[in-house]
Amino acid sequence: MRKKLLEVKRLKKHFRIGGKTYLKATDDVSFEIYQGETLGLVGESGCGKSTTGRTIIGLYQPSEGEVVFDGTNVHTAKGKQKQELTKRMQMIFQDPYASLNPRMTVGEIIAEGLYLNSMGSAKERYEKVIELLETVGLRREHAERFPHEFSGGQRQRIGIARALAVEPEFIIADEPISALDVSVQAQVVNLMKKLQREKQLTYLFIAHDLAMVKHISDRIGVMYLGNLVELTSSEQLYANPKHPYTQALLSAIPVPDPDVEHTRERIILEGEVPSPMNPPSGCVFRTRCPAAMQKCAEEVPIWQEIESNHYTACHLYKQ
Ligand code: SF4
Numbered sequence: 001m002r003k004k005l006l007e008v009k010r011l012k013k014h015f016r017i018g019g020k021t022y023l024k025a026t027d028d029v030s031f032e033i034y035q036g037e038t039l040g041l042v043g044e045s046g047c048g049k050s051t052t053g054r055t056i057i058g059l060y061q062p063s064e065g066e067v068v069f070d071g072t073n074v075h076t077a078k079g080k081q082k083q084e085l086t087k088r089m090q091m092i093f094q095d096p097y098a099s100l101n102p103r104m105t106v107g108e109i110i111a112e113g114l115y116l117n118s119m120g121s122a123k124e125r126y127e128k129v130i131e132l133l134e135t136v137g138l139r140r141e142h143a144e145r146f147p148h149e150f151s152g153g154q155r156q157r158i159g160i161a162r163a164l165a166v167e168p169e170f171i172i173a174d175e176p177i178s179a180l181d182v183s184v185q186a187q188v189v190n191l192m193k194k195l196q197r198e199k200q201l202t203y204l205f206i207a208h209d210l211a212m213v214k215h216i217s218d219r220i221g222v223m224y225l226g227n228l229v230e231l232t233s234s235e236q237l238y239a240n241p242k243h244p245y246t247q248a249l250l251s252a253i254p255v256p257d258p259d260v261e262h263t264r265e266r267i268i269l270e271g272e273v274p275s276p277m278n279p280p281s282g283c284v285f286r287t288r289c290p291a292a293m294q295k296c297a298e299e300v301p302i303w304q305e306i307e308s309n310h311y312t313a314c315h316l317y318k319q
Pocket of ligand 1: 245284285287289291292293296315
């Protein structure tokens, strides 16, 4: 039985916008991540996936619900426990340039976490930086350079080295390849997979389309307007998507075989994603769902396991 490393329980993160208006960025999301796996979290921009990631790691306080990492509540941990968590959980960001201090050398950036956590002497920290640069495919002389001297792919490697410095067990990668050229995306994904094998890492890999998470995720969760709408293994999600939103997302991904591609039916979603300040009643996807019925406006579909390890929230499935 695999160990549950992270438990997200009915997590909500609402932001107050003026008087009594709330932006429901994350609205009642629950899932677990097992040690050593990669959970992909996917959805269009504004669906709440990044807010969910940032709340999980403690950058935001939740409005409701809790996040438990290896038995410790992330948001109530204090003192030594909290310091332990900041080492065990790390984050990689979408825009490696914006997240790297332009006035620090790459060596200083990578060593910062070691310094803040009083890990090692100055010499040991320097040796660790060199080891990390080589681990992520960079060279020792890069330690003396500044972030602007690197390409986007190299900067993301620096971001990965910085995250690895404190020897975390769990990494949240928030759209780590979205800003990179397609040719570089695969290199960064392959590096992350290699590091996962070597260091037994667990990932939450956030992306805005299903094609990006396919090659790295063991399981995939799909989010829409602050809600998790489907969660299952990668194979199952691609072979047998249940939720109409997942079906639409998958139909938009081209397949390499021109004969198959020619016969595929593309599901075009009508309309725009509604505002998270005023989400639709009932099922939040109902204003764009090709299968919507009366009940969808009246009742919130419950999150349920409809097949073994396959969860969704949709009235098309028996409740
Ligand atoms: Fe579509 Fe209704 Fe299912 Fe929502 S609950 S996805 S509107 S069928």
